[in-house]
Amino acid sequence: MALDRKVAIVNLSTGKIDIKPISLEVRKKFLGGRGLAAYLLYKYVKPGCDPMGPDNAVIFSAGILGGTLASAGSRTDVMCKNPLTGLLGSGNMGGFFAPELRFAGFDHIVVLGKAPKPVYIWVNDGVVEIRDAKNLWGKSVTEAQWAVREELGDPDIKCAVCGPAAEKGVRYANVMTGIKNSNGRGGGGSVMGSKNLKMVAARGTMDIKIAHPMEALEFDKRYIEQITSAKVNQTMGALGTPFIWGATNSWGGLRTNNFQYNQLLYCDEIEPESIDEWSKKSVGEYNMTACFGCQVHCRAKYKIPDTPLARKFGVVGNYDEGPEYTSQGAFCCEPGCTRLDTLLICNHLVDQYGVDNLEIGHMIAWAMELYEEGILTNKDTGGLELRFGNDEALIEMIHQICNRSTPLGNILAEGGIRAAEKIGKNSIKYLVHVKGMGNLHSDERATPGLALNIAVASRGSDHLRSRPAIDLYHLPVDVLRKIYSSPVPYDGPLSSDHTEYIGKPWQVYWHENCYMAVDCLGTCKYHTTFLGATLPNFEDWSKVLYYNTGLEMSPKDIWDVAERCNIVERLFNIREGMKKDDPYKGEILVDRYFNEPARRGAPDVVGKTIDRQKFIEMRAEFYKYRGCDEDGVPKPETLKRLGLENIDKEPSLV
Amino acid sequence: MSEDRSTAESLRSTRTYGQVRCMNPSCMGRITPDPGAPKAKCPRCGSEWRIFWVKPGFPRVKGPVWETSQKLAQEKWAAIQAQAQQKKEEN
C-alpha cells in the first residue's frame, strides 16, 4: 500500500537503527512529506541545539503520493535546523530519489548524531545500513553518485548526496540528486557534512499498491491534461523556468546589483530564448528533461560553450542541466552580469560543489556592493576587483567560498549575518535578507503581497512557501474569489491590482496552506496554483489521493493537515528564537524595502517602496488568519483545534 | 466522472490564447500581437514589448524594448523627483 512505508531513525553516533511504522492516525494528521517531517523535526531535534552539532537532525522525506501515478510524485523534502538561520531549514528537490526511497520501503529517514568518520546510508528493500564512505568523501556531487553505483554494482541507485561545499562546512550547502536537482535553501547539505554523512543511497523493488488502479489511471489522464494544457506549463516545457525570470525582469521585479536596482538592462544574451537556443545547439532539438512521472519537463540540458572564460576555468564542454531562474538571479541580475557563458559556468559549479545558488549569488552580490562602497578593499579581496558586472570575479568567488580557500571566501561561507559581524563597518545595512536567509532574486518593492510572503516564509526569505504569484496576472475579482474561497469560505476583500495591500494577507495564507499540502503529497509546485490560476489544488488532490492510496480525505481535510503542519513549523521557529520584529530572526523586511524606491522597470513600478505601516497591518491580518496572536504565536485554541495542544509533552507519534 | 469538475477545471474556460498581457503592473492590458511580429505596443499605456512565439498562435513577452522602457522609466523617475522637490519647497 502507498500507506505502508516506514520511518527509519538512524543514529550515526551509536550506529543504532530503529524502523517504525506510520499509523493511519498519523497519516490523517500529517499525510507525509514535509508535513510529517516538520513534526519529526520538532520531536527529534534537541531544542536550542547547535545546528552543526550532533543534536541536530537531518530528515529525508518522500511525500505520500511519491512514486504513485500522481503527476510528478518526485519530490524529496529535507529538513533540519538550518545552520544559516538557526531556525527551520527545509528544502525540496525533484528528480528520482523520493520514489526510489519509497520503492525501497521508506518515507522518512531521520538521521541523528554524528559519525566518527565519513559514512553513507544504504536503503534497499526494507533494509537500512550504515556504510563506510571512504571512497565517496571528497568527491563532487555527480562523481560521488556514480561511484556508489559502481561500488554497489547497480546503475539504478538514486542518491541524496552532499558535495564538497558541505564537507568544507559552508553554511548553505545543498542536498543534491542526479545532475542538478537541488534541495536548496535549507542547509540540509551543511548538516550532512557536519555529521560526516556523504549520502543516502536508495534502491528498491517493492510494490506501492495503488488502491484503485484503473480509476487512478483514468483520473490521472485527465489530471495530467489539466496540468500540461496550461499556457504557463507549455511555456515551461519549451523554455524551462528561465521564462519566469524573463517575465519578471520585463517589468522590473528583480533585484539587480544586490538591491540597487530592480531590473537588469540589455540582458538579451541570458534571456530564456537565448538559453534555449544554446541548449538546442549543444544537445540537440529535444533538449528538455523531466523528473519522475512528470509531463511538464521544465529542465533544459546543455554543454558549456568553448569561450575564453570556460577555458580559463577548465569547464569547456561539460554537461549540465538548467540553468533555472534562480541561477539567472544569482549569477546575472544580483551581481549585474549579462553573459551566457558566465551563467552556464556558475550554474555548473554550484551543481558540482552542492551549494545553494541563491545564497552564494546573494553573498557575492552583497560583497560587490561592499567593495564598491569601500567597506571591503583590495586588502580583503586579495586584489580581486569585486565589482558588479565582473564575471571573472564572480566565478572566482564561487570557488573561494566553496573551498573556504581565502580569508574572504571563508567569511562569506558563514552566511550574511555572521559575515556582517566579522566585516563590521555598517555592512549589515546592505544585506538583503529575512530571518538571516538571503532574499531570492526577486524584488518585491512593487508587490506588497509578495513582500508579505517572503517576510513570513517559515524557512526565511523565500518564494516557495506562500507566494501568491498569480497575483501578478491581474485576474478579475470573481476569478480570484473562486480560487480563494475554496475549500474554506472567504468573503473579505480581494484586489486584482498587485500593487495594492488589501486582500493580500488572505492570499498569502491560502498559498501557504496550498504549498504545504503539495509538499505533504510530495508532488511539484508547478502542478498546482503557483504560476497558473487553473492548475489543480485541494479538490483535485482529494481525488488523486483517494484513487492512489485509498485514503478518504475531503478538500477541507487536506486543508486542515496543511494548517496543522504550518503551525508545527511556526512552533519550531518560535522555540528556536523567532520573534516577529527581531531584525535577524523575525518576520520583517530590511529597511531598504521601505526606504529605497525602485528606479527601473515599467512606469508604474518606478518609485515604489513598501509602506511600512501597511505592511505591518498586512502581517497582523495574516497572523489572525493563521490563528496566532499579535506576536505571531499560535493561540491555545488554534493548537487545540488542530490537535497540537500536547505536542511538547506527548511522546513522538512516530 | 467528467460531470464533477473541480474549481480549477472549471476555470480552464478563462484561459486565453494568442494574446499577451502588457507587463506594466497597473495596466496589464491584453495585447494581440500581429502573427509572427517581433514587437508589440500596448494600446493602453504605450509600453513596448519584444515578442517571442513559443509556437504559432502562442506569443509571449520576451522583454521590454529597452529604449522605450528606459525612456518611460526615466521620465517617471524625473517626475517623482520633481514632485518631491516641490513638496520640499512647499514645507
Add this chain to the structure above:
Amino acid sequence: MEPKVLVINHEKCTGCRRCELVCSVYHEGVSNPSKARIKVEKWEWEGLYIPMTCRQCIDAPCMNVCPVKAIYRNEEEGRVHVDHDICIGCRSCVAVCPFGAMNFNPSEKRVFKCDLCSGEPQCVRFCDMKAVDFVTPSKESLIKKRNAAKKIADAKKLATTMSYEA
C-alpha cells in the same frame, strides 16, 4: 491490416519514467518499475535516456529457445505471447532475449513481457513526448527516413555554429 508496433524515438525521451509507472499499474495494480514491461535506461551524465521494451520479433529468439513451446506469435496482433499454463519457468527466454525485454518476477515465479496492453498501449497513451509511439512498421520507416534526412541537413548548420560566439 498491418499490425502496429511500438516505436521508440529515444531522442524525444525526457527520462520521466511515466511509461514504467503506468505499465506496472495497468498490469499489476501496483506502482513498481521493476515490474514494468518497459524500462528507461539512462546515461545521466550525457542526458541520454533509452526506453527499452519488447520488439515483438518476427523470428523471436525467446520463442525459438523455449523448450515447451510456451511462446508463440499472434500474427494478427503482431505480438509475441507467453502462455503461462504451459511455461515451466526455466527462464531460457530471459537469458536469450537480446534486448533484455523478457523479465522474471521472483515472487510470482513467472516470466513477463510487453503484451501491447491488448492493443491500447498505456505507455504510448501517457507519454506526452510520444517518445514511445504505436504505428505500423511501414509508417515507422517512412518517419525514420524523413528524420534521418533532416539530420543530414542540420548537421552542416550545427558544425558551423557549435562554438559559441562570445
